[in-house]
Amino acid sequence: MSIPYPLIPIGIIALILYLLSFIISRIGLIRIITHRKIWNVLLGLSFFGTALLGIVMAIRINYKLDIPWVDQLTILHVDFGISMVMIAIFHFTWHIKYYTDIFRRKINKAEKQDDLKYSNNLEFAATGTKGFSISLIVLGITSLVTQIIILREFLSVFMGNELVIGIILANWMLITGFGSYLGRFMNRIKNPVRISFITQIGMGILPFLTVFLLNYLRNSVFLPGSLVGVFEIFAASLILLLPFCLLSGFLFTFLTSGLSSVHKSKRIDIAYALESSGSLIGGILFSFILVFLITPFQILTILLVLNLFIAFWVNFFYRKTILIILSLIIIILVSGFTFLTPFDRFVKGFLYPNQEIVFLKETPYGNLAVTKTGEQHNFYENQVLLFNTLNFIANEEAVHYAMVQHENPQNILVISGGVSGIMKEIMKYPAVKKVDYVEINPWLVKTGEKYYNKLKDNRIHVHNKDVRLFLKSHRGPYDIILANLPPPSTAHLNRYYSIEFFRQLESCLSDTGVISIDLPSTGNYASEEANIVNSLIFNTLKQVFRNVILIPGEKNFYVASNNVVGFDITGKIEEKGIETRYVNRYYLDDNLLKDRSNFFMNQLDKDAGINRDFEPSAYFHQISSWLSYYQLNMWVFGGIVLIVMLLLMSRLNILQAGMFTGGFAASSSEVILLIAFQIIYGYVYLMSGVIIAVFMGGLTLGALTGRRIIKAPGPVSYSCNQLAIGVFALSLPLFINVAKPITNHPFIVHSIFFILMIVISFLVGTLFSMGSRIQKGNVPAVTSGIYSADLAGSAFGALIVSAFLIPLIGLVKVSIIVGLFNILFAGITWVNRKKL
Numbered sequence: 001m002s003i004p005y006p007l008i009p010i011g012i013i014a015l016i017l018y019l020l021s022f023i024i025s026r027i028g029l030i031r032i033i034t035h036r037k038i039w040n041v042l043l044g045l046s047f048f049g050t051a052l053l054g055i056v057m058a059i060r061i062n063y064k065l066d067i068p069w070v071d072q073l074t075i076l077h078v079d080f081g082i083s084m085v086m087i088a089i090f091h092f093t094w095h096i097k098y099y100t101d102i103f104r105r106k107i108n109k110a111e112k113q114d115d116l117k118y119s120n121n122l123e124f125a126a127t128g129t130k131g132f133s134i135s136l137i138v139l140g141i142t143s144l145v146t147q148i149i150i151l152r153e154f155l156s157v158f159m160g161n162e163l164v165i166g167i168i169l170a171n172w173m174l175i176t177g178f179g180s181y182l183g184r185f186m187n188r189i190k191n192p193v194r195i196s197f198i199t200q201i202g203m204g205i206l207p208f209l210t211v212f213l214l215n216y217l218r219n220s221v222f223l224p225g226s227l228v229g230v231f232e233i234f235a236a237s238l239i240l241l242l243p244f245c246l247l248s249g250f251l252f253t254f255l256t257s258g259l260s261s262v263h264k265s266k267r268i269d270i271a272y273a274l275e276s277s278g279s280l281i282g283g284i285l286f287s288f289i290l291v292f293l294i295t296p297f298q299i300l301t302i303l304l305v306l307n308l309f310i311a312f313w314v315n316f317f318y319r320k321t322i323l324i325i326l327s328l329i330i331i332i333l334v335s336g337f338t339f340l341t342p343f344d345r346f347v348k349g350f351l352y353p354n355q356e357i358v359f360l361k362e363t364p365y366g367n368l369a370v371t372k373t374g375e376q377h378n379f380y381e382n383q384v385l386l387f388n389t390l391n392f393i394a395n396e397e398a399v400h401y402a403m404v405q406h407e408n409p410q411n412i413l414v415i416s417g418g419v420s421g422i423m424k425e426i427m428k429y430p431a432v433k434k435v436d437y438v439e440i441n442p443w444l445v446k447t448g449e450k451y452y453n454k455l456k457d458n459r460i461h462v463h464n465k466d467v468r469l470f471l472k473s474h475r476g477p478y479d480i481i482l483a484n485l486p487p488p489s490t491a492h493l494n495r496y497y498s499i500e501f502f503r504q505l506e507s508c509l510s511d512t513g514v515i516s517i518d519l520p521s522t523g524n525y526a527s528e529e530a531n532i533v534n535s536l537i538f539n540t541l542k543q544v545f546r547n548v549i550l551i552p553g554e555k556n557f558y559v560a561s562n563n564v565v566g567f568d569i570t571g572k573i574e575e576k577g578i579e580t581r582y583v584n585r586y587y588l589d590d591n592l593l594k595d596r597s598n599f600f601m602n603q604l605d606k607d608a609g610i611n612r613d614f615e616p617s618a619y620f621h622q623i624s625s626w627l628s629y630y631q632l633n634m635w636v637f638g639g640i641v642l643i644v645m646l647l648l649m650s651r652l653n654i655l656q657a658g659m660f661t662g663g664f665a666a667s668s669s670e671v672i673l674l675i676a677f678q679i680i681y682g683y684v685y686l687m688s689g690v691i692i693a694v695f696m697g698g699l700t701l702g703a704l705t706g707r708r709i710i711k712a713p714g715p716v717s718y719s720c721n722q723l724a725i726g727v728f729a730l731s732l733p734l735f736i737n738v739a740k741p742i743t744n745h746p747f748i749v750h751s752i753f754f755i756l757m758i759v760i761s762f763l764v765g766t767l768f769s770m771g772s773r774i775q776k777g778n779v780p781a782v783t784s785g786i787y788s789a790d791l792a793g794s795a796f797g798a799l800i801v802s803a804f805l806i807p808l809i810g811l812v813k814v815s816i817i818v819g820l821f822n823i824l825f826a827g828i829t830w831v832n833r834k835k836l
Contacts, residue, residue: 014086046084131314132259140278146207156367166799173795177788179249184784204307206244268772273703283693365441387420399425402516404572409479417484419448476508481515494619502544512563518555529625535608567594620807656789663793666764698758702765713770715833726822
């Protein structure tokens with residue numbers, strides 16, 4: 001058994017969850033007896049699981065049965081046992097007095113009852129309007145900046161795609177919505193000022209701890225370098241996000257109730273606008289300043305200082321000397337670690353065991369890390385290995401399979417990967433006059449030049465730009481185009497495998513020009529999903545080029561041209577006098593290479609279709625291929641999510657259901673616009689903070705103006721707003737198609753996307769404003785109901801649309817579905833208008 005048992009991770013997770021439920025019980029959101037019931041049930045389940053698995057293993061040993069998954073049973077048995085021991089320790093602490101009384105011969109049989117008396121007198125007046133307003137703004141800043149950092153960290157740690165993004169956002173919004181729902185029980189809280197103080201401090205500390213644990217636990221819970229399944233990512237994000245998101249959701253309801261109490265009237269929409277304005281400020285600060293100047297942990301340290309300051313400034317009753325001293329000590333220690341030491345490099349070291357990190361940079365395009373093993377340098381982006389400097393086999397295959405197809409290659413285009421060592425191979429051809437090397441991330445080139453000096457050749461011209469935008473102004477013609485890109489595992493990468501991109505490449509080739517593009521090797525056997533991906537790319541290339549061949553190697557290389565291409569590779573290498581270490585007749589046999597190619601070509605499905613920008617079939621099947629490693633069908637996954645969504649919606653009233661569909665449309669439209677922007681411009685990672693900030697600005701504007709525009713909202717105006725959201729979603733493809741052909745005018749295109757983002761967020765902000773005023777009930781109940789429904793809808797929209805619908809049916813059809821979904825519920829609201 002080589003896999004270590006997760007003693008420490010299970011212990012840490014159990015302790016965090018226990019402390020969370022304990023704190024919730026101590027502040028009065030749930031009763032202490034409920035807290036103990038939860039852990040008693042978990043103790044019983046862990047005991048039952050341990051016992052049952054133990055019996056199964058005993059039967060296997062006694063009767064020599066061949067039971068499959070025996071290793072998994074052993075691991076589960078130990079996991080249940082560890083959990084049982086941890087919970088038993090908690091259980092023992094509750095009853096320690098009982099055991100000590102046994103030795104003292106004093107057994108107290110009377111069970112102390114939990115205090116069920118809670119004060120309903122919320123003394124909010126001490127904080128005041130200004131205090132609540134500032135706290136809501138800081139809540140928005142903290143939540144958005146933390147969300148962006150944690151999202152980027154999850155993408156880096158789990159090598160994520162849009163499915164991972166959808167899962168994390170779904171968990172984020174659902175947990176935050178549940179935290180908001182818990183706020184409806186805030187009348188049980190005895191001392192609201194103290195709770196405000198504690199939660200504000202928690203908002204500062206928890207982001208720092210969450211990001212640290214995410215990096216630390218990755219290779220403690222999972223094997224280093226292993227692929228992590230969708231359920232593991234779901235569970236990991238759920239557990240890690242739980243404390244912060246619960247607290248932020250609860251704090252929104254709490255502060256909203258305080259603001260309304262001070263004004264003695266509902267101020268839910270005003271609180272929503274203040275929180276959104278904070279998110280707007282956070283998005284702008286992060287995107288234009290912080291991400292360029294300091295590291296993620298330094299940013300989180302600033303959030304810690306900000307929240308501690310606000311906690312003491314707003315809650316002046318807790319300006320106690322001892323608390324101030326403790327806070328100053330925390331600030332000095334954390335700031336010293338993050339600003340005076342390479343703390344980020346220390347934390348990232350957990351992700352790269354047995355490797356020395358020689359460079360680490362959080363760039364606007366992703367987390368870039370360079371590690372060293374022996375004499376070899378490894379380049380990672382978001383923990384995905386891009387290349388290493390001593391892999392001469394990969395470098396020779398990436399260059400020579402295509403270069404030998406051309407008689408006299410002079411002008412070369414290299415798309416990414418130029419610092420890996422391929423430039424050395426290209427320069428072996430004496431006819432080469434010019435090499436355009438396009439790499440969107442300038443930090444990758446700057447870092448690569450430290451360890452690889454071949455870029456200093458006068459014939460090499462480096463361009464830090466998205467290649468699709470580059471080709472609009474640099475038409476070639478090129479004799480050879482070498483694309484060294486990761487597989488189409490994201491919507492961003494899919495755009496480099498679409499028919500639109502291949503046509504763009506073809507238009508930039510000379511008459512005898514050749515392109516090379518690769519996919520992960522399928523070895524001697526291709527799974528069904530991997531075969532579909534290869535079939536899609538082959539079929540798409542065949543739509544553009546007359547001749548396409550597949551050359552199997554460390555990767556599946558597709559060489560395409562309108563001229564003749566063939567398998568006489570080693571013969572031409574020898575004829576041209578190119579010195580190689582691997583691609584030569586001593587290691588490769590041209591006839592065997594051709595036979596292997598024919599074997600794989602015969603497996604390709606000619607009816608698999610083609611891959612397009614706005615119908616990213618390759619991306620969908622690449623995700624399916626990833627899920628197939630864990631025996632999870634994409635359709636099953638989508639069905640489960642849909643069933644859970646429908647069950648949740650069945651628990652909502654009409655207004656909450658309308659808010660749910662509004663949130664669904666908001667996040668869906670945001671995803672559609674992000675992916676469309678990404679397809680057109682290719683640098684959404686850089687612009688994501690700006691786009692989210694614009695979205696939050698629209699929410700703020702909608703919530704503030706909704707109160708002024710519609711003085712007395714009712715079911716009719718509410719349903720009309722829903723209808724407007726539905727019509728907007730239906731019209732999205734029209735606006736995107738207007739922007740697509742004018743990419744040479746970036747100001748106009750950016751303006752179109754920003755206006756569209758503002759419009760949808762404005763409509764949803766207005767919907768929230770109306771719903772919060774129409775809904776009857778006390779402020780905590782209304783706030784928690786409307787806000788949690790909004791977040792739940794946003795969660796399912798982000799998950800279903802980004803991970804399932806868009807790659808399956810494309811952006812246009814998704815827009816139609818989202819629009820009709822909202823129009824349907826607008827009709828339901830209209831029909832039931834007299835009941836509201």
